[in-house]
Amino acid sequence: MAPNDSNPRPVLPPLREVIARHGIGARKGLGQHFLLDGNLTDRIARAAGSLEGIHIVEIGPGPGGLTRSLLAAGAERVVAVERDPRCVDALAELEAAYPGRLEIVSADALEVDAASLVPAPRRIVANLPYNVSTALLRRWLDAPTAFESMTLMFQTEVAERLAAGPGGREYGRLSVLTQWLCDVRIIFNVARTAFVPPPKVSSSVVQLYPRTLPLAPARIGALERITAAAFGQRRKMLRSSLKTLKLDTEALLKSAGIEDTTRRAETLNIEEFCALARALDSTSPVPPS
Numbered sequence: 001m002a003p004n005d006s007n008p009r010p011v012l013p014p015l016r017e018v019i020a021r022h023g024i025g026a027r028k029g030l031g032q033h034f035l036l037d038g039n040l041t042d043r044i045a046r047a048a049g050s051l052e053g054i055h056i057v058e059i060g061p062g063p064g065g066l067t068r069s070l071l072a073a074g075a076e077r078v079v080a081v082e083r084d085p086r087c088v089d090a091l092a093e094l095e096a097a098y099p100g101r102l103e104i105v106s107a108d109a110l111e112v113d114a115a116s117l118v119p120a121p122r123r124i125v126a127n128l129p130y131n132v133s134t135a136l137l138r139r140w141l142d143a144p145t146a147f148e149s150m151t152l153m154f155q156t157e158v159a160e161r162l163a164a165g166p167g168g169r170e171y172g173r174l175s176v177l178t179q180w181l182c183d184v185r186i187i188f189n190v191a192r193t194a195f196v197p198p199p200k201v202s203s204s205v206v207q208l209y210p211r212t213l214p215l216a217p218a219r220i221g222a223l224e225r226i227t228a229a230a231f232g233q234r235r236k237m238l239r240s241s242l243k244t245l246k247l248d249t250e251a252l253l254k255s256a257g258i259e260d261t262t263r264r265a266e267t268l269n270i271e272e273f274c275a276l277a278r279a280l281d282s283t284s285p286v287p288p289s
Helices: 015-022 038-047 065-072 085-097 130-140 156-163 173-181 220-232 238-245 249-255 270-283
Strands: 055-059 077-082 102-106 122-127 150-155 182-190 203-210
Touching: 015 085, 038 065, 038 122, 038 150, 038 182, 038 203, 055 065, 065 077, 065 085, 065 122, 077 085, 085 102, 130 150, 130 156, 130 173, 150 156, 150 182, 156 173, 156 182, 156 203, 173 182, 173 220, 173 270, 220 238, 220 270, 238 249, 249 270
Parallel strands: 055 077, 055 122, 077 102, 122 150
Antiparallel strands: 150 203, 182 203
16 A cells, blocks of 8 residues: 555654653664664665565564554555564554554564565565574575565675675675575665664665576575585685585586686686586485475
8 A cells, every 4th residue: 555645654753752662772682773764764665666565574673663664655564573572562553553554473583484474475674683684584595486575684794795796705605595596786885873772883785686596506405515615614725625525526526517626615606606516416315305
């Protein structure tokens, strides 16, 4: 339901008032850093594209700054997953202001099947708790096409790893796995001073568009084993770093079409890692799923 003159944005109390009333001091153990600037949360909501008819899963809404912007931008429905009971209580007020359009799920996002929360078409939009951001992303990459897109806030360091190409120091396991399954774009950066309390690092909003098919054929388990071994000792040549697989590494590399066994992990592109994953599966039994 898109906002219009007959359906105006409800008048809501300032977020700082909500935080004070519910005693929502940010907790380090929950990775909480709240976004209170409505212009910034509106910008994140706009980055997710037109939300008319779209069902949104939001992770870690806190007092509801981004939640407000998603609802005001016309999302059909927002399901907000929040584990902090103080924030759940605060969000209940927002739920009342948008009848039938906001549902609060009191749970740990790591234990929730995000795609099951809302029907398609669905997207994820979230200022992710930093302490579980990569773990959450890894879960969603098991079935990325369940979502049209994922618009997510990460530490800038993590965002750069997600988007990095071969040859740079940021390029690693996370780069390979994520770009194998998604088109990754850093949309904009967010200064640490935009948060309450300010984190020690800057942040970036990243947009991930799941590919219809992975960039190259491979089994995800094999690709994870290959990249873990290769980047686990990234200073070493592949013929050495891959020895943790307990296979003839030179034969494995040649089977994948990589003739120069002195190359290092950061020089391989995603298609070459996929070739290594296929070679690995052809030389060792595939574990049961």
